[in-house]
Amino acid sequence: MAQAPDTTRAADTGVSSAGSQQTGQSGGQSGGQSGRSTEDRAAGRSVTGAASTQSGKGDGKQRDTFAVDELAIVMSHFDTGTIEWIKEFPRGSRKAPKLLIRTDVGTYLLKRRARGKDDPYKVAFCHELQLYLAAKQFPLPHLIGTKADNNSMLQWRGATYELFEYIKGTNYDSSLDATHDSGKTLSLFHKLLKEFNSEYEPAVGSYHGSRHVSMALDTAPKTLMKTTTSADANEDRINQLCQFVQSTYNAAGMRVEEAGLTEWPAQIVHADWHPGNMLFRGSRVVAVIDYDAARIQQRILDVANGALQFSILGGGEDPTQWPDYLDESRYKRFLRGVDSVPGQVLTKAELRIVPWLMIEALIAESVIPIANTGSFARMEGIPFLSMVERKVRWMQEHAERLSAVLEE
Numbered sequence: 256m257a258q259a260p261d262t263t264r265a266a267d268t269g270v271s272s273a274g275s276q277q278t279g280q281s282g283g284q285s286g287g288q289s290g291r292s293t294e295d296r297a298a299g300r301s302v303t304g305a306a307s308t309q310s311g312k313g314d315g316k317q318r319d320t321f322a323v324d325e326l327a328i329v330m331s332h333f334d335t336g337t338i339e340w341i342k343e344f345p346r347g348s349r350k351a352p353k354l355l356i357r358t359d360v361g362t363y364l365l366k367r368r369a370r371g372k373d374d375p376y377k378v379a380f381c382h383e384l385q386l387y388l389a390a391k392q393f394p395l396p397h398l399i400g401t402k403a404d405n406n407s408m409l410q411w412r413g414a415t416y417e418l419f420e421y422i423k424g425t426n427y428d429s430s431l432d433a434t435h436d437s438g439k440t441l442s443l444f445h446k447l448l449k450e451f452n453s454e455y456e457p458a459v460g461s462y463h464g465s466r467h468v469s470m471a472l473d474t475a476p477k478t479l480m481k482t483t484t485s486a487d488a489n490e491d492r493i494n495q496l497c498q499f500v501q502s503t504y505n506a507a508g509m510r511v512e513e514a515g516l517t518e519w520p521a522q523i524v525h526a527d528w529h530p531g532n533m534l535f536r537g538s539r540v541v542a543v544i545d546y547d548a549a550r551i552q553q554r555i556l557d558v559a560n561g562a563l564q565f566s567i568l569g570g571g572e573d574p575t576q577w578p579d580y581l582d583e584s585r586y587k588r589f590l591r592g593v594d595s596v597p598g599q600v601l602t603k604a605e606l607r608i609v610p611w612l613m614i615e616a617l618i619a620e621s622v623i624p625i626a627n628t629g630s631f632a633r634m635e636g637i638p639f640l641s642m643v644e645r646k647v648r649w650m651q652e653h654a655e656r657l658s659a660v661l662e663e
């Protein structure tokens with residue numbers, strides 16, 4: 256049996272092991288966010304399914320690629336057999352090129368980390384987490400160590416490289432069974448990491464009560480006034496919409512605080528649990544990817560964000576056509592999946608704040624890119640925020656029912 260790669264020298268050597276962002280092996284990855292702080296990144300995830308379009312797709316910007324000599328030198332550090340073919344793997348951030356590599360031994364995914372995503376201490380933490388989970392048989396693509404010293408990361412000429420086993424899988428099919436298994440897998444993730452202690456300092460911060468979200472809410476009106484082309488988007492409408500979103504975000508956060516969240520136990524959570532970070536075979540999760548956002552939080556923040564991700568309904572690139580409501584069947588099945596793992600039953604106190612955390616998560620994801628650019632992916636900011644307003648009002652109106660869903 257192959258020895259697990261080493262992460263012990265991650266932060267203090269030139270060619271080292273370190274932690275990684277799992278890339279979108281066959282299943283896709285949320286858009287690159289290399290210029291954002293850890294709290295900022297945790298605050299804005301891929302609720303709508305449109306986040307992948309923020310990574311360069313369709314914006315006329317070219318993806319970074321590997322040079323021929325670079326590829327030859329990097330692959331010479333790994334004992335992967337004779338290469339049979341190489342294909343580009345255009346998923347996730349355009350600043351982090353990826354290649355699918357088939358050899359006579361197996362199939363691998365090679366990634367060069369984007370600048371700004373290669374801090375050795377953060378990378379070390381991510382790899383340590385992934386190796387711990389792999390040893391516990393959690394479903395994820397395994398890291399491949401270098402042949403000389405079994406390091407889980409290679410640094411060459413100032414760039415950071417990672418090699419993963421390639422796991423073939425399909426995208427989330429929106430079925431209730433796949434939704435249940437996604438919730439169950441998240442709960443297993445939490446259970447396995449309950450006693451996990453890292454020698455590296457994990458990130459903190461989240462979409463709940465985020466100062467980055469508050470700052471974005473303050474600047475969004477000015478950005479929208481400069482960028483909007485909507486005929487009906489006057490200054491009064493922009494101010495009214497942004498004031499509603501801001502007051503709702505603050506009120507939801509107060510509800511959560513009044514429930515005592517900060518006094519509940521915290522642990523390592525994934526902080527980016529959405530369908531694009533999972534690979535499936537049928538209705539079963541066969542791999543969870545992208546561990547860059549992992550951090551210390553109360554587990555219910557992970558659960559609430561996952562419940563939103565797996566139940567929200569979109570509808571193409573015209574957000575005015577998106578429905579107000581969530582898919583309550585998927586919402587219920589996701590939470591039942593979380594509840595199905597022994598020792599991981601959600602408490603009534605946790606369930607009571609799920610709707611309010613979902614409101615915070617939806618607003619956090621939406622407002623940060625809109626405050627920066629006036630749009631969300633390729634969708635104009637005013638129609639998108641108006642859609643958020645409708646969905647938030649629906650969640651407020653149905654919060655009691657959403658909180659009691661597991662009692663039915």
